[in-house]
Amino acid sequence: MTEQVKIKLMPGGRMPEKKTAGAAAYDCYARVDYLLWMFPGEKGIKIPLGFAIELPEGYHAEILLRSSMGIKTGLRVSNGTGLIDSDYRGEVNIILDNVRNAMERRTGMEGIADGDRIAQMLIVKDPDVELVQAEKLSETERGAGGFGSTGLNDVAED
Template sequence: MKGGELLQPSIVTIQIMKTPGNEDISLPSKMSEFAAGFDLYAATKDSVAIAPGQRALIPAGFSLALPVNMEAQIRPRSGLALKHGITCLNSPGTIDADYRGEIGVILINHGEDVFSISRGDRIAQMVIQYVPSVEWEIVQELPSSNRGAGGFGHTGV
């Protein structure tokens, strides 16, 4: 297989609704043809200033109805992280298939300066993922592996 080849030629339809008062806020959108994430936009009424070390919940102006076998992951934007130290506090944040409220993004400022977010600014990205159905199988012993029980840093990194 070559890079850029389409693995699953399918489109998933997801219902999305702008929350009241946010008709001017862009829906999640991809910034390039093969981007994995959809950029999310701030739906704040006023500008929000986040001081260094502080966090804020920023509304995204929409709700969705995901299929039961999917989740939406909210992730930081790399440009905001690199240039300003702005990231998502619980990353990735998970939007479950049964959640119907407005999507919000918890941003934290790890930078040195106050960071201001204005209405319509790109604040995070959302990646849609499949979630498999899982059944637990209780066993008395797990199969062996090369790693075994090696934990954090076991490879020397």
């Protein structure tokens, strides 16, 4: 049985859509009343995506920046990934930072217009797990090593 996801469009909003048969995520469009300029270094700008969503219980949506935005602009998602829980019913937004500085191309300003495809929405089934408090964890070869620790021994010696 295919799960249904209900989408409520806001005034001027557009339906998220997959552009190809092999697409994993749905393209989402900016819903802004005017050309929104983001100045170099500006952070935490909330861009509405023009829809609210009703996800089935046991699912969540992840809001990601489109890969082309990462190449063509200095815009980045402020919190890495937007997470939409199944019980949220407000308008879905993406929160962006402009990581360019004023000396970069085009003075570093980035503009977002109404209807621009700026985000992707990935719908994910939540894992069914139980968290259990433990005094000790099992041993592994890696142990507590992190932050690049597995690559330290891969460097060739001269």
